[in-house]
Amino acid sequence: MKDIVVSAIQMVSGDSVAHNLARARALLQQAAAGGAQLALLPENFAHLSGRGSYAVAETFAGIDDAGSEGSGGIRVGENRASAEQQPIQHALQRWAAELGIWLVAGSVALRERADGSATEGSRSRSACLVYDDRGRLRARYDKIHLFDVEVDDAAGRYRESASIEAGNAIRVASTPWGDLGLSICFDLRFPELYRALAMAGAEMLVAPSAFTHTTGQAHWMTLLRARAIENGCFVIAANQGGQHSPNRRTWGHSAIIDPWGQVLAEADEGEAVVTAKLEAETLARIRRQMPLLSMRRL
Template sequence: MVSGDNVSANLARAYELLIQAADHGAQLVLLPENFAHLADAGSFSAAEPFARGAASPERHPVQFALERWSRELGLWIAAGAVSLVQRADGTGVPGKRSRSAFLLYDDCGECRARYDKMHLFDVQVADAAGRYTESATIEPGDTPVCTATPWATLGLSICFDLRFPELYRQLAATGAELFMVPAAFTHTTGEAHWMTLLRARAIENGCFIIAAAQGGQHSPKRRTWGHSAIIDPWGEILAEMGEGEGVITAVLKADKLNTIRRNMPLLSMRRL
């Protein structure tokens, strides 16, 4: 996607793309980070304009849409990320910050899992924005999340998490077979590191990866790299697109994962 600051327009476009994915035969679909709202650097809280003050998760418009879409289209929808003013335990996030939450809905509209982004993007980048300070508007999560689906055990992550291999090793050790990576990598950092990091996380853990990325010019100061990809445990890129909106699909075969893990049992061979 190439989301902007108009929530209604972003949701309408996400719905159109989900229909395309369903028409292509998809059963599990990942939306990119901040798919419902992406503003300039310094305004990272993806749902701040409409989520604050929501008395319950059911009244959050993005969650309501995800529930409806998953039931209507018969899809498992992985949505990363949605900014929520409540933590997973129901307590409120103090001050003006929110949580950047990855939400997984099954095909009956039930939210099966939530992961709150642990690593926040507080860095200096040689682009038009210059400085990114996610922690100004987002409170970090503190708990890795794996969850079972009819196809595989998913390890959930969001964007900047990709630079921290210890998270993915813990997810794999907990049983993850498929990493989900919604992202909005900057064009500068994505061009340099995005695909290298994705393939490394897949290879070193023997896991599939589905990585859905924002890709394009969102505003004068905000351009993302895109290059959404689906990667197998050998590091082979099964599907990829560049910048712009669209849908990519691939069939993930469990026997390939099992063969790779049997021939190269990295998780059982580690010494540290």
Template sequence: MELVAIQMNAGPDWPANRARLEKLLQQLPPSRPLLVQLPENAAVFGGRDAARQWAEPLGAGPVQELFSRWARELGIWLVVGSMPTRIEGSDKLHSTCLVYDDRGERAAHYHKVHLFDVEVADGHGRYQESATYAPGDALCVIDSPFGRLGLSICYDLRFPELYRALRERGAEILMVPAAFTRVTGQAHWLPLLQARAIENQCYVLAAAQYGDHGGGRQTWGHSLILDPWGELQACLPKGEGLIIAPLEAERLARIRSQMPVAQHARLTAVWRDKA
């Protein structure tokens, strides 16, 4: 079994992004099974207008139909890092991660919980996802042939309690599709991902956006795959492309057996007892 992270430079136009993705998916290795992750904003990466133009109701629309078809025709598990989905009765959208199995069936979805409302010392300056998106309110861990997948998106990475909750629900592979800014990525991307891998003893699959996206927005790239010991298995610092690393279930089990931190954790239990 192998893990694949695809790095791209998406823009505000879905047809152009679709063409990029088609070329990148042609580079997949012939071996199966494959767990393939696309970055955050894989379908459309732009402002509010672009998101609204290409947003679809969850479970319906040509963009989601194409992701489903790719998964089925390529025989892969495909994790679409995020795309905008509509919320019935609201002018806000969800930033939604979609998981398709190798039959093209949607196996799960996750609405981004933590929204990126921050100021960054770059050409874009102020980011306010909450102007366009509403936060999700549910975690998602799903079974797959590769193990239990715990879903998250980008800014979620800064909230370790989310990943501890995923681990408590049985997560073995943490999915972290992202579009980290160049400034924040250079400072924090690798150490945050390594911390999540080490403290939860999980594989981490982190596909990222890279490059200039207009409006002063630059993303860091450095898509990577970490093992449950926090060791770097593969990384793509720049450009578009993909990285591949093997999934070793025996290594995961051995690390958790030799250092059973999940069984040793007492603070959560103490808080629960005193609640």
């Protein structure tokens, strides 16, 4: 791993895709101006409301040939996203290239699987997309664990599986600074996913999220620190953070955490850009002193 400056972008996204994209771009500009080389957007950054998080879905634009190495089955050689047909993906490509940063788009609703086949029924995939600093799509991860739970808040019940088809494969993206393990929100509660990412070479883990205020207040930071400590990885977590609708409130507290579990930077609620430097020596020292991955017995 090499030293890298990263930013976690915290948003309070709503119904308007145009407004959300404008806010995302402004926050990414702030991150780039602050020296970020890689920035992470939260889950549902382009659309989040009380009426359903995935009402806005696009056709998958595919991945550039240059990004095909280690892409895990993502189809290659497709045309790049168009402003008319794939406005969200087009914006992400443009921002990454214009700002000269690697951009991890927390989640985008896509109508196709990575191999180009159609999803089941009317459901979409919740995909985390990784763009390099030239705007090329380098990796795609489809959310595996879906939020089908009951929560003691204004919404009461969440059923992501009604509109989302679960993914079935882990994904580690190669970057110039090290390997990046991809996950989305509810995945945080399943430690076996992160152990698999770490064993596949991940040195940094991303957790773009829209944790509810109730569950976030109870478990958010505990889960983030545990995933960092038990796998000896840096964790970059970008959360939604505020009131989205009368029955939808998220926790915020986006954070960047080192492999010892130390919180390097943390937001409160509302829009925020959280930035920190991840030092390669910190990772090497902690993994050398406590080689957890090589000491496993189960």
